[in-house]
Amino acid sequence: MAEFENHTGFTVTGSKLQLVEVINKAGQFILENVDEAYFNEPLDIERDKETKIISLLQGAFNELIIKTPLLSSSVSFTLPFELFYTMQAPYDNTLLHEDLIEEFKWELSVLYPYMPAKDLVVQYIEVEKNDLNSYNTALVFAIPRKFLQLVYSFCQNNNLKLKFIDNAHTASDRALSLSSPFMEKGIVLSIYFASKYLSSFINFDGKPIYHKVIPFADASEVPEIIKSQVTSDEFIKINKSMINASFITGEDLSSSLVESLRDTTNLDLVHFNPFSKIKPEAKLIGNKCYAEKFNSFSAAAGMAFRLA
DSSP: OOOOOOOOEEEOOOSEEEEEEOOOOOOEEEEEEEEEESSSOOOOOTTSSSHHHHHHHHHHHHHHHSOOOOOHHHHHHHHOOOOEEEEEEEOOTSSSSSHHHHHHHHHHHHTTTOOOOOGGGEEEEEEEOOOOOOOOEEEEEEEHHHHHHHHHHHHHHTTTTEEEEEEHHHHHHHHHHOOGGGGSSSSSEEEEEESEEEEEEEETEEEEEEEEEEOOOOOOGHHHHHHHTTSSOOSSSGGGOOOOOEEETTOOHHHHHHHHHHHTTOOOOOOOTTTTTTTGGGTTTTTTHHHTTTGGGGHHHHHHTTOE
């Protein structure tokens, strides 16, 4: 087993700060803490002043550690979807990494002309041509550097060592891959439900090959959005009958909502538990976040489980 230090994953939403802490006890991974704290007022990281953002984060963080002090100094964060710019695009696999980054920044600037492309931090996942993709593409994720610097400043203020920053869905899928063997086989649909956005991944034999983030104004739009994710488009050749398994997670996603989405989409959406394969501390058994709201902690769990 890889060397593992105590690690806490945090998820920041517009209303609260969530944490999942995993510790190494006698060489075994143990789930130490699962908790959340609501902000004193709604948080809009994209528009609020840095002083307000830090103040709201600090207030929620203080509430969490007063209840249960952290045993870890290493932390990782997921940030809200609206801070990320995403796209799927063809790419030239003969280009050097640095040249690809510049190419993707240029393409993002065309898609999002109001965005300061030079200030972006960009990561990408290469998707090679396969039975579902007609040509090589890349899944591209970008975020303005100022938001990473904000999280870094918060960690410095609290003597925390920042390891990773990610978006909620890719972090959640990390937890899903550990909790379900189906994630590694065949074609898998993964849905992340946020307050204003729905994110979808199509995974093929454990690797992401398609991604899209779609904003919505009303939850009534969500069933049609989900159905649209399992139809062919310029990047992927697929239909609903090809899906081997489908999973859903997200912010405050109730069992009744999931049941309704199953009925309206005719997809057997699994409301998965990111803690199904890790031993909890005894004190968590009666913890409502662990016992009842587990699904909404998938992103924080994915960050806490992350080794590299």
